[in-house]
Amino acid sequence: MSTAQLDTPRLDFAGSPINRDLTPDQKIDLFRQMVRIRRFEQTALKYYNAGKMGGFLHLYIGQEAVAVGTISLKLENDHFITAYRDHGHALSVGMGMNECMAEMYGKQTGCSKGKGGSMHFFAPDKGYWGGHGIVGGQTPLGLGLAYGLKYLEKEGCCLCYLGDGAVNQGAFHESLNIAALFNLPVIYVIENNGYSMGTSQKRSSSYRGCLAQRAEGYDMEWDVIDGSDIYEVRAKTHIAMERARKEQKPAILEISTYRYYGHSVADANAKKYRTPEEIENYKQNHDPITLFRRRLVAEGIFTEEQADQISKEAADEAAASAKFAEESPAPTVADIMTDVYWESDNNTEASKTGWHFFND
Amino acid sequence: MSRTLTYREALREGLDEELARDPNVVLMGEEVAQYNGAYKVTEGLWKKWGDKRIVDTPISEAGFIGMGIGASMLGVRPVMELMFWSFHSVAFDQLVNNAACVRYMSGGLINCPIVMRGPANGGTNVGATHSHIPEGLFAAFPGLKVCAPATPADAKGLIKAAIRDNDPVYVMENTLLYGTTGEVPDPAEGDHVVPLGKADVKREGTDISLIAHGRSVIHALAAAETLQAEHGISAEVLDLRSIRPLDVDAILATVRKTNRVVLVDESKPFGGVSAMVATLIQEHAFDYLDAPVKRVCTIDAPAIYSPHIENQQLPNPGRIVEKVLSMR
Numbered sequence: 001m002s003t004a005q006l007d008t009p010r011l012d013f014a015g016s017p018i019n020r021d022l023t024p025d026q027k028i029d030l031f032r033q034m035v036r037i038r039r040f041e042q043t044a045l046k047y048y049n050a051g052k053m054g055g056f057l058h059l060y061i062g063q064e065a066v067a068v069g070t071i072s073l074k075l076e077n078d079h080f081i082t083a084y085r086d087h088g089h090a091l092s093v094g095m096g097m098n099e100c101m102a103e104m105y106g107k108q109t110g111c112s113k114g115k116g117g118s119m120h121f122f123a124p125d126k127g128y129w130g131g132h133g134i135v136g137g138q139t140p141l142g143l144g145l146a147y148g149l150k151y152l153e154k155e156g157c158c159l160c161y162l163g164d165g166a167v168n169q170g171a172f173h174e175s176l177n178i179a180a181l182f183n184l185p186v187i188y189v190i191e192n193n194g195y196s197m198g199t200s201q202k203r204s205s206s207y208r209g210c211l212a213q214r215a216e217g218y219d220m221e222w223d224v225i226d227g228s229d230i231y232e233v234r235a236k237t238h239i240a241m242e243r244a245r246k247e248q249k250p251a252i253l254e255i256s257t258y259r260y261y262g263h264s265v266a267d268a269n270a271k272k273y274r275t276p277e278e279i280e281n282y283k284q285n286h287d288p289i290t291l292f293r294r295r296l297v298a299e300g301i302f303t304e305e306q307a308d309q310i311s312k313e314a315a316d317e318a319a320a321s322a323k324f325a326e327e328s329p330a331p332t333v334a335d336i337m338t339d340v341y342w343e344s345d346n347n348t349e350a351s352k353t354g355w356h357f358f359n360d
Numbered sequence: 361m362s363r364t365l366t367y368r369e370a371l372r373e374g375l376d377e378e379l380a381r382d383p384n385v386v387l388m389g390e391e392v393a394q395y396n397g398a399y400k401v402t403e404g405l406w407k408k409w410g411d412k413r414i415v416d417t418p419i420s421e422a423g424f425i426g427m428g429i430g431a432s433m434l435g436v437r438p439v440m441e442l443m444f445w446s447f448h449s450v451a452f453d454q455l456v457n458n459a460a461c462v463r464y465m466s467g468g469l470i471n472c473p474i475v476m477r478g479p480a481n482g483g484t485n486v487g488a489t490h491s492h493i494p495e496g497l498f499a500a501f502p503g504l505k506v507c508a509p510a511t512p513a514d515a516k517g518l519i520k521a522a523i524r525d526n527d528p529v530y531v532m533e534n535t536l537l538y539g540t541t542g543e544v545p546d547p548a549e550g551d552h553v554v555p556l557g558k559a560d561v562k563r564e565g566t567d568i569s570l571i572a573h574g575r576s577v578i579h580a581l582a583a584a585e586t587l588q589a590e591h592g593i594s595a596e597v598l599d600l601r602s603i604r605p606l607d608v609d610a611i612l613a614t615v616r617k618t619n620r621v622v623l624v625d626e627s628k629p630f631g632g633v634s635a636m637v638a639t640l641i642q643e644h645a646f647d648y649l650d651a652p653v654k655r656v657c658t659i660d661a662p663a664i665y666s667p668h669i670e671n672q673q674l675p676n677p678g679r680i681v682e683k684v685l686s687m688r
Contacts, residue, residue: 079434113467122466129433130466137453140423144430151386151412151436171453174423181418339468340502342526 010226014295016235018073024301030072030230031296031307034064034289036314037088040097043318044087044104044118048265052326053104055117060088062260065288066191067092069233070159073241074127077156079145081129081138083163084119085191085259093128095121097321107328114331115339136162136169139188143175146186150248157185157244159237165196167211168204176252180218185244187237190254191227197263198273212254220250227257228286258282361546362513368538370512371401371477374519375439377547379409382437385523388415388428389441389478398443399479399538421451425476429458429528432474439523445480445532446492459528460503475522477531480508481575481626482663482674484535491663495532495574496625496632499604505556506603508532510577512542514601517554525556532603534575557605561614565596568684569614571637572624573600576656576675580624583680593684603633611637612645619650622683624675629657651687656680 013019022030041059048057060067067088071080074093082089090100095111103110104118111121122130129145132138142160149156166172167190179186190211196204205211215222221243225236233255240251260279262270270279293307302310365373378385391398393406393416406414417424421442428438442448448455455476462470482491499506505527509515515533522529545552562577563584570580577599584595598614600607615621621641625634638653659673672679 081430111467112465112469115467116465120465122469124433124466124469129430129470130462132458134453134457137426137457140426140454141430141433141458143423144427144432145434146430147427148431148434148436151384151431152434171422171426174418174420175426177418178420178423178427339464339466341505342463342471 010229010232013229013231013235016231018234018238019231027296027301028310030068031289031292032310032314033068033072033092034230034292035311036097036317037064037067037091038289039311039314039318040091040100040321041087043315043322044101045265047322053118054106055119056084057104057118057265058085058263059259059261059265060085062282062287063191063193063227063257064088065230065233065292066189066227066255066257069230070189070237073234073238075156075245077149077154078241079127079129079149079156079158080161081142081145081158082131082161083135083138083166084131084133085163086119086121086131089161090121090123090128090131093123093126095123095126095128097317098324101318101321102325102328105325105328106330107325108331108335109324109328113335113339136166136171138162139166139169139172139175142186142188143179143184146179146184146250147182149185155245157187157241159187159189159241161189161191163196164190164192164194164201164211165204167214176215176218176220176250179250180220183248184250185248186250187240187244188250188252189237190252191257192254193257193259195259195263195273198267198270200273210254212252215252220252222252222254225253225255227255228288228291230288230292258286361549362543363546364541365512365544366538367512367515367540367542368399368401370516370544371519371533372403372405373544373547374516375402376405376408378520378523379405379413382523384435385437385439386413386415387439387441388417388424390417390419390443392416392441397441399535401538402441421447422454425451426454426458428474429454429472432472433462433470437473437523439475439477442476442478444490445478445494446490448492448494455498456501460501463527464503471526472528473526474528475519475531476528477519477522478533479535479538480532481534481536482658483575483670485665485667485670487665488662493627493658495530495603496627496636498530499633499636500631503528505529505605506532507556507601508574508603509601510537510574510599512540513544513552514554514560514599516544517552518556518601520551520553521556524553529556532574537575537578540578554601557602557607559607559610560599560601561596561610562599563595563597565594565618567594567618568620568622568687569596569598569618570622570624570680571598571600571611571614573603573633574626576624576626579675579677579680582677583684586677586681587684591685595684600633606636608640608644611640615641615645616648619648620687621649621653622680622687623653623655624680625655625657626675627658629655629660632657654683654687656683
């Protein structure tokens with residue numbers, strides 16, 4: 001979907017079956033979750049720039065309605081997996097800011113004990129399988145989660161998120177073929193923010209109307225969604241998820257969105273490949289949080305002051321998580337050797353064999 | 361009582377027993393079901409277990425191996441056949457970035473109880489791209505376990521151990537061993553499981569240790585017979601069986617016993633299994649050595665096609681004997 005398409009009047013999805021019955025509290029909660037992601041990441045950016053974290057920092061700011069909207073539809077047996085831009089999904093499935101921030105700080109209290117970092121948040125108990133570092137490499141894993149659901153005869157689906165850059169990876173196409181061939185309940189959610197790292201989609205993907213249309217080559221359902229409207233995200237994703245759960249049909253959903261920062265903080269201002277006007281247009285006209293806030297105020301769900309209060313609470317929570325991370329202990333050198341193998345933690349015979357590798 | 365089975369039959373018996381033991385075990389790969397397996401290891405299993413348990417996949421290694429890894433994270437225990445381990449390169453990202461790393465990156469939250477199996481060997485005149493021997497390569501990735509059975513009994517015992525293991529285990533079989541025969545314990549006598557990480561002395565000896573794995577064990581045993589018969593040299597043959605975990609204690613024990621060692625390894629010399637074993641020996645048993653550690657590896661070039669010469673590129677009994685005699 002191009003900017004021009006986004007600027008044309010859109011359908012209103014507030015009255016769609018999945019949104020119609022939302023209570024005021026549920027609507028406020030959707031807003032709160034989006035704001036929490038934004039404040040969390042703004043806080044992370046501040047401390048990243050202060051040198052408190054290592055590695056990369058891929059910010060999700062601008063894309064919040066995608067994770068919050070889709071994951072808000074989760075039922076018991078649904079699963080989620082994504083790539084390295086994973087903070088938004090992690091908070092949406094219910095991971096705590098403390099464990100996430102501490103992971104970025106590389107601390108023992110992090111969700112992966114400081115072994116994964118920003119790109120590798122996991123919470124399998126919440127159906128969240130992470131956080132993967134290779135572009136497109138998570139797409140067969142999402143397929144496998146769907147396969148597992150089917151094999152174990154559980155009614156559920158797997159949402160596998162990828163960026164528009166990943167649609168050109170072979171692993172993605174292999175996954176689509178198998179998903180359709182085996183009738184697996186996997187939904188590939190392309191979060192199309194327009195740029196594959198620093199190369200625009202127009203210069204990296206061969207396509208006509210949209211990327212999701214590639215589904216047709218695999219006889220698969222697809223849809224295109226405006227990612228600035230959380231109601232639309234929920235309405236259309238819900239249809240695909242129900243189809244996957246009940247009929248075990250895969251689908252591709254292309255959700256148009258925009259990241260305000262660069263691919264990572266390494267190209268923080270992202271000025272090499274896009275104009276300040278373009279960025280400003282999205283912030284002014286398509287920001288998912290601003291639009292939803294405006295809508296909820298108009299609906300009388302909350303006042304501007306109440307919305308500000310929610311934002312402030314989220315900022316305070318994020319600040320507290322940074323303090324928690326700062327004060328948490330770092331892993332020790334001995335921790336380097338744990339969690340490599342199942343047995344090594346259980347001290348079995350096999351784990352002792354070859355221990356020399358670790359000690360030398 | 362034991363019976364004589366082929367290596368292929370022993371593997372199949374192991375797979376069949378594990379399919380019966382655990383309903384979450386599923387076999388997947390190219391031609392494993394209706395075609396009965398490219399190398400007939402899975403022959404008859406589809407007919408017995410049906411579409412749910414024995415699954416044909418497209419020729420799409422990154423896709424189906426990644427799918428197996430994802431399914432294993434959710435509690436399925438997939439056994440994936442790679443028709444040739446040479447095709448690992450197509451799925452390398454899944455094999456080393458996902459299977460090997462996800463447990464560590466998640467701080468131990470996620471396990472991948474998956475088995476990758478299939479033939480990894482040269483010697484069949486199929487050219488460079490179909491003749492890779494990558495056990496040393498995969499053993500270099502912490503998080504993966506790697507084994508290479510040489511006999512039917514070990515093939516059955518190791519595949520069963522691999523399926524029960526909670527980590528990803530890569531089983532390197534050998535096309536040229538599939539038809540070989542050997543004694544395998546009768547199932548009536550109990551569960552035959554060979555633990556990962558335990559080497560096996562296949563032949564006792566006193567003068568020199570031949571340390572090998574996979575098909576090289578067969579060559580080492582043949583060389584040992586020649587050395588005894590023609591030169592009066594008593595060679596001990598240690599079969600590593602597992603590459604990782606590696607039975608370092610057994611390696612050091614045989615070196616301390618014989619004080620001389622030739623490593624026989626079908627993988628390439630640069631960074632291969634024998635390179636690691638040689639390093640361990642000099643680190644931990646240097647004082648016991650009466651001669652430098654020597655190696656017989658695959659000659660360091662891509663695999664040659666020519667049926668006239670390929671066996672000379674690989675370790676063989678003649679090359680092993682020659683190497684041992686050069687140490688006198």
